[in-house]
Amino acid sequence: MTAGIMREIPMLDEVDRGLIHALHIDGRAPFGRIAEVLGTSTQTVARRYRRLRAEAALRVVGLPNPDRAGQTQWMIRLTATPSTVQDLAQSLARRADTSWVKLASGGTEIFAVIHASSDTQAVPTLLLHDIPRRASITAVSAHCLLHTYLGGPTAWRGHLEALTDEQQQQLEPPRATDPPASRPPASAPPASRSHAADTPASRSPATDEPTSRPPTTDTSAPRPPLTRADHDLIDALRRDGRATHADLAAATGVSQATVARRLADLRANGALFFDVEVAPVLLGATTQALLWMTVQPGHLDRVATTLAGHRELALVAATTGRTNLLANALCRSPADLHDYLTHRLGGLDAIHALETAPVLHTVKAAGPLTPATSFTRGN
Helix, strand or coil: CCCCCCCCCCCCHHHHHHHHHHHHHCCCCCCHHHHHHHHHHCCCCCHHHHHHHHHHCCCEEEEECHHHEEEEEEEEHHHHHHHHHHHHHHHHHHCCEEEEEEEEEEHCCEEEEEEEEEECCCHHHHHHHHHHCCCCEEEEEEEEEEEEEEEECCCCCCCCCCCCHHHHHHHHHCCCHHHHHHCCCCCCEEEEEECHHHHHCEEEHCCCCCCCCCCCCCCCCCCCCHHHHHHHHHHHHCCCCCCHHHHHHHEEEEEEEHHHHHHHHHHHCCEEEEEEEHHHHHHHEEECEEEEEEEEEHHHHHHHHHHEEEEEEEEEECCCCCCCCEEEEECCCCHHHHHHHHHHHCCCCEEEEEEEEEEEEEEEECCCCCCCCCCCCCC
């Protein structure tokens, strides 16, 4: 972790971890619902959420499904001179078409994801015009993301170890096609629990709205493309996935009723999902690395599917390039990373080559860069 960049990390207790896990299940779950499952008060959950936002830059972000949004994702690797790499990383992070900007390999390499329109055969403008103007860049490589096996709507398992199966089931909102009684009730809170925060006047505005889990849909059925209004709504949710309908209506220029209807539709058809941004180090992952692998094409799907089940990985994606499989490892220590590389990955004969790039600092995660989120989420 880079000294002076990361603010002091708060210690997490069971309520904090349960809250983070709950938000991964449903990023817009009402605090009252989460409180019932955790056996505490709505006021406590709301207070913990505000503390984690202030001290750990916890944030729920709404993100588009790239296929539905007409996007192609590119992974780029830039090598730059040490004196300029920090400024270059910040410049990339400020762009609207980037996410997951990381400093790696001793601080001289930048990794970033570029989101480009799928309606053109050209590589992103960033690669053709913007990057070549930087004299400090000594090497560039670009890898088109072909398929995601782990990542996006599928959360890193390190986030998901706080709640029991029963609690997770209680937090699952009913599907649009399910009857109201299909969701099991949350366990009754302890008698000592304070109910002072359960009144409508004291509820957090972002938690008073009904939420719905996307129902099972026929992915083969043709679906209409996203409209300009849909993109505006998703852009607002990128900044705050728990924004109220009123705030979203003000940001998009449509009515609250329209916002509620489009939000439900986008979630139902898989065009929109919610992610939780929080520093992995808070959850015990102090060592992070990007793993660039070369796998026999005939075994790529099998190997990637196997890796997607590994607790140590937060991303597994097939890409173009000399290496055709990318993973992001989150481990408790360098020793644990070594053990993972030598024993678990080392046992897969189809992996012919492996390059490990330690991540020193995450400049930008999935959502837009803001003053509250401009600190490391990795190491």
